[in-house]
Amino acid sequence: MSVLLEVIATTVADARLAARAGADRLELVTAMGEGGLTPSLGLIEAVVAAVTIPVNVIVRPHSRSFVYDADDYAVMLRDVRAVKAAGAHGVVIGMLDGEGEIDRDGLARVIDAADGLAITFHRAFDEARDLHASLDVLLGFEAVMNVLTSGGQPSVLNAEATIRELVRQAAGSHCTVLAGAGLTVDAVSGFVSRTQVQAVHFGSGVRVGSQGLAPVDADKVAQVRALLDANR
Template sequence: MKKLLEVCVDSLASARAAIAGGADRLELCSALLAGGLTPSPELLRQIRRESSIPVRCLMRPRAGDFLYSQDEIDLLCAQINSLRQAGADGFVIGCLTAEGDLDRCAMHQLVNACGDCGLTLHRAIDVARDPLQTYRDAAALGIDTILTSGAAASCMEGQTVLGRLLVERDRTGGPEILIGAGVNAGVIRTLTQTLPGARAFHMSGKIERESGMKFRREGVPMGLPGLDEWHIQQTDCSAVRAARTALDGSAT
């Protein structure tokens, strides 16, 4: 089966670096520091003017939990329509019930809005009550990819659950397991050895770049107190290239 390296980006500069480093696909979002929110169609169009690389857009209306109101679902459906027109190949979605199960009613609405585009269930699975059942519910909805850390803070910590999900994938021919959270070249080398069948990875490859601002007024935060506004996070081409090399060198 084909190996996949997906890179999460929230700017044109990061998209350029990911593409140059050898990414197979982009997950496009905004506000990556907040865990990623829905991107703008204009940013997608900027990328589309430079590359035809597959792009899946993260659909998340706000930071926080994945328990969404009908107003938020309606907003997501409208945004999906705009992003489809701007050139999105797929979408990254996820809604949970208050009890921690996949919200199949809300998910049906989003899936229908996405049409025939590719579909990833995002890391809502990692805070779901039963990741394995959530995987099965997602498969029944036609989701083709599951982005997960194995219900842990990082994929290295989530190897036990990741292993169970990979077994389920192979047993059922279900959605691909896209391993994320803390992925780099070293992690790819480790997990392709310890988790049979691990072949799809998701990373951001971010480094901090110094702001070009010379005048800096301290103590006037634009967002959360303590957020460093004098460093910009951006995807590093060399980190993506190293991950690409590690994945291509792993056993099939």
């Protein structure tokens, strides 16, 4: 089985280019320079209508931290319901408490609001105090289908050993380790074979000039797709 390829989209054009070039799934965000914030409802609806592959939508109300107050949660739960109503495949969320642990209560409330949508826990995971203990917590939530992680490093390419351990820890569960942040076309083949990941996440690495705010480069997406297919 080929490794799943998820690509970040910030516009309808991004979404179309990535889907045509071989992405398996999209992560739809706005404000990529801030690590991704909740996109507008209009953008979510337009992207869902424009592509046939699954669209996962980030729900993140601000970029201050991953510790949220009651008002933040009220906003997030509204957004999660709107994402579901817009026809998206899943939501991408993440929350921690003040001690750097997964906020289980907050996560449970989001899962309830998502009402069956697939949940990806995003890179808030990388700021958790203990990655292995945190993955254990997430494995206890049936709705959490993916954990997006760079292995606690700014670039996932510097965390191969950690990713390999997390992949082993999640093996046989309902949850996939989605490796991302810092992946490049040149590095992806070796990274996948050394870590045994089943899913990779690309942002800047498949954009024009490898710039986060640039459009998706369809040729780069197609290259990654071909490398992943050759690696199966």
